[in-house]
Amino acid sequence: MEGNDRAWRRSSYSNQEGGNCVEVAADLQAEAIVPVRDSKAPHGPSLCFDADSWAAFIGELKG
Numbered sequence: 001m002e003g004n005d006r007a008w009r010r011s012s013y014s015n016q017e018g019g020n021c022v023e024v025a026a027d028l029q030a031e032a033i034v035p036v037r038d039s040k041a042p043h044g045p046s047l048c049f050d051a052d053s054w055a056a057f058i059g060e061l062k063g
Contacts, residue, residue, distance in 0.1 A: 010039060 006025040021039035025046070034054040037046040049057070 006035070008037070008039075008042075 008023040011022045025035040032051040034049045035046040
């Protein structure tokens with residue numbers, strides 16, 4: 001999925017020094033797709049999850 005023109009948001013657990021960071025493009029959530037990428041490879045591929053699976057994953061992380 002091409003995502004260089006999307007608004008990506010970085011995990012709040014990431015530091016400002018560019019360590020192990022995950023970014024999520026939330027602009028497709030209305031379409032029930034959640035793209036996720038490695039911030040160290042912004043031009044690389046992204047993984048796309050359906051919104052329900054992503055919500056379940058985040059729920060488990062918070063639990």
